[in-house]
Amino acid sequence: xxxxxxxxxxxxxxxxxxxxxxxxxxxxxxxxxxxxxxxxxxxxxxxxxxxxxxxxxxxxxxxxxxxxxxxxxxxxxxxxxxxxxxxxxxxxxxxxxxxxxxxxxxxxxxxxxxxxxxxxxxxxxxxxxxxxxxxxxxxxxxxxxxxxxxxxxxxxxxxxxxxxxxxxxxxxxxxxxxxxxxxxxxxxxxxxxxxxxxxxxxxxxxxxxxxxxxxxxxxxxxxxxxxxxxxxxxxxxxxxxxxxxxxxxxxx
Amino acid sequence: xxxxxxxxxxxxxxxxxxxxxxxxxxxxxxxxxxxxxxxxxxxxxxxxxxxxxxxxxxxxxxxxxxxxxxxxxxxxxxxxxx
Numbered sequence: 001x002x003x004x005x006x007x008x009x010x011x012x013x014x015x016x017x018x019x020x021x022x023x024x025x026x027x028x029x030x031x032x033x034x035x036x037x038x039x040x041x042x043x044x045x046x047x048x049x050x051x052x053x054x055x056x057x058x059x060x061x062x063x064x065x066x067x068x069x070x071x072x073x074x075x076x077x078x079x080x081x082x083x084x085x086x087x088x089x090x091x092x093x094x095x096x097x098x099x100x101x102x103x104x105x106x107x108x109x110x111x112x113x114x115x116x117x118x119x120x121x122x123x124x125x126x127x128x129x130x131x132x133x134x135x136x137x138x139x140x141x142x143x144x145x146x147x148x149x150x151x152x153x154x155x156x157x158x159x160x161x162x163x164x165x166x167x168x169x170x171x172x173x174x175x176x177x178x179x180x181x182x183x184x185x186x187x188x189x190x191x192x193x194x195x196x197x198x199x200x201x202x203x204x205x206x207x208x209x210x211x212x213x214x215x216x217x218x219x220x221x222x223x224x225x226x227x228x229x230x231x232x233x234x235x236x237x238x239x240x241x242x243x244x245x246x247x248x249x250x251x252x
Numbered sequence: 253x254x255x256x257x258x259x260x261x262x263x264x265x266x267x268x269x270x271x272x273x274x275x276x277x278x279x280x281x282x283x284x285x286x287x288x289x290x291x292x293x294x295x296x297x298x299x300x301x302x303x304x305x306x307x308x309x310x311x312x313x314x315x316x317x318x319x320x321x322x323x324x325x326x327x328x329x330x331x332x333x334x
Contacts, residue, residue, distance in 0.1 A: 135301050138294075181294065 011234050012140050015039040015064075015089035017081065019072055019129065020099030022051035024199035025148065028221035029096055030054055030065065032229040039064035039089040043081055043099065045071045064089065072099055072125040073117070078132040091136040094232045097126035097171070098148040104160045115163045122167035127174060130189070134182060143187035144232045145178070147171050148224075149243060151195045155251045168193075172243050179241030188240035190231045194224045195247025215248030257307050257333065263326050265306065269299050270322070282323045303329055 016033045020026040021042035031054070034040050040058065042065055044051035051067040058065040068084050070077040085092050100122045103114035130145055137143025152158040153168035172191050179189035196209050197219045210218065227244050230236055245251055267280050275289035286296065296319070300311040309332040319325050 138298050139301060185294070185298075 012091075012093060012142050014091040014093035014136075014140065014142075015041060015085055016094035016096065016232065017041040017043060017068075017085055017092045017129075017133075018096040018098055019043045019125075020045070021096075022047045022054060022067075025194065025197060025221045025224050026096075026098040027054050028225035029098060029228045031058065032222075032225040033094065033096075033232060034058040034061075034063040034065055036229060036233065037063075038094060038232075041065070041081065041085040041089070041092070042067045043070055043072070045069070045099070072129065073121050075128065077125070078128045081129075082132050086136075091140055092133055093137060093140060093142050094144045094146075095129060095133040096146050096148065096228060096232075097129055099125070100148065100150075100164075100167075102161070102164050104164070106160055107162045110163055118163040119167050119170075122164070123170045123174070126171055130174070130178060134178070134187065137187045138182060138185045141186040143182070143185070144236075145175075145187070145189040146228050146231050147175050147189075147191045148228075149175070149191040149193040151193050151245060151247050151251050153193075154243075155193065155245070175243065176241045183240050186237070188231070188236065190236075190240060191243040192224060192227050192231065193243050193245045193247070195219060195245070195250040197221060197224060197246075209250075213248045213250050214252065217248065219246060219248055259326060259330055262303075262307065262329050263322065265302070266299065266322055266325060269302050270295075273298070280322070282321070282326070284322055285320050286322075287320065299325070307333065309333060 016038040018026050018030045021030045022044035030040050030042050042051050042054050044067060055065045055067050066088055068081050070081050082092055101118055103118050126147055133145060149171045150168040152161055153165045154172055175189050175191040196213055199221060224246050227246050270280050270289060270291060271277055273291055273295040275291055279289050296316055303309050303311055309329055315328060319328060
């Protein structure tokens with residue numbers, strides 16, 4: 001796979017991959033990238049119906065997308081997903097590590113499985129996907145890796161989420177390091193850290209938090225996706241190694 | 253493809269890659285040191301990727317250790333091709 005053709009908009013031919021793209025923030029990101037003209041791979045683990053609904057919405061609007069089932073916790077998943085997309089759309093030039101899980105509990109009650117599952121999905125799988133993505137990005141002199149982190153982690157303590165916080169803080173540290181490694185190849189690596197966003201995943205955890213949010217409301221998946229869309233664009237070429245917080249002022 | 257690659261072909265491909273990485277053409281040669289051509293560790297990672305894509309030879313980090321010249325790199329690829 002050598003350097004590819006550069007389209008008139010200044011970016012090479014290729015596609016985007018969003019892990020956990022069937023619902024919530026992931027689905028909003030898929031739609032935002034498709035609207036920018038990227039063919040998108042919508043990775044999902046279990047919710048096939050939602051993933052295919054997202055794909056249909058994009059193709060009905062004249063965009064290109066395919067659903068790719070894989071549990072990113074499986075070490076083989078990265079290669080499976082990338083091969084499927086390379087065959088269909090060409091190299092993955094935009095990778096959004098969005099898939100994440102929670103297994104909350106106060107630390108004395110988090111067992112090894114709940115610790116390992118969260119670290120593996122949120123951090124280790126993101127690393128494996130990033131590693132697989134970098135080679136074609138480096139060869140093409142264009143790449144955007146965007147890791148969906150959280151304000152829970154380096155920014156803020158949220159009791160009951162020691163495993164989640166550790167995974168997300170690790171993700172931000174990985175983001176910065178990889179960004180510095182590959183910057184001179186036109187590949188940027190950034191993180192987006194959402195605060196309280198209305199999704200299935202944040203159901204039941206927001207009520208106490210809302211009063212601390214200066215914006216006095218929860219954010220929407222589209223507001224997170226807008227940040228991702230910018231970081232994925234050609235215009236963001238000089239932005240790398242940052243973590244962009246989207247939290248209505250919560251950590252300000 | 254792997255079986256038919258000659259030493260000269262691989263050497264030429266490495267030269268071409270080095271030029272892509274920004275090495276001065278008149279500095280590139282079999283005994284040129286990567287360091288003196290300002291070829292760094294990320295360049296060598298990409299070179300390994302090119303070799304893997306085009307000749308089907310996998311070069312790991314440990315294989316690349318101690319490789320400082322074009323000739324050594326070509327020797328390594330040739331030995332992996334068997």
